[in-house]
Amino acid sequence: MNKRIVTILVLVVLIVLGGIFYYRYYFVFGEGTKAGTMNYFVKKGYMFKTYEGRLIQTGIRSQTQGNISSNEFMFSVTDDKVADKLNHSAGAMLELHYKEYLHTLPWRGVSKFVVDSVMSATPVTPTAP
Numbered sequence: 001m002n003k004r005i006v007t008i009l010v011l012v013v014l015i016v017l018g019g020i021f022y023y024r025y026y027f028v029f030g031e032g033t034k035a036g037t038m039n040y041f042v043k044k045g046y047m048f049k050t051y052e053g054r055l056i057q058t059g060i061r062s063q064t065q066g067n068i069s070s071n072e073f074m075f076s077v078t079d080d081k082v083a084d085k086l087n088h089s090a091g092a093m094l095e096l097h098y099k100e101y102l103h104t105l106p107w108r109g110v111s112k113f114v115v116d117s118v119m120s121a122t123p124v125t126p127t128a129p
Helices: 003-025 080-087
Strands: 028-044 050-061 068-077 093-101 113-122
Touching: 028 068, 028 080, 050 080, 068 080, 080 113
Parallel strands: 068 113
Antiparallel strands: 028 050, 028 093, 050 068, 093 113
16 A cells, blocks of 8 residues: 555544544533522532532423422532532522533533533522512
8 A cells, every 4th residue: 555545534533533522522512591599519529629500490381280390400510610610509590501511521520411501590599478
């Protein structure tokens, strides 16, 4: 085989593998907003310390009367400024903007959903019974 053909084949294979890696780990599959009250927010991990949180979304009425089910949104945060804002917004009604990836990376967190900004944080006032 010609040396030039081998070089071209190797380059094509590397470009294809790079494209597959980018698609699986860095391509933003979806993005949107979620609103609710943050249940917990913690920085954890063995090698890569990442911020992980859970947002409890407003209840959704089921078909049976009186039953309300909650919906949990598990997310990761990579930006320290966003993590600091979330740490100071515990118990508030939050509106979070997130990006959804196809797969996780250890340094990006354990969730496919990565929150990149806090759109609003409204303190919740308790209601009297």
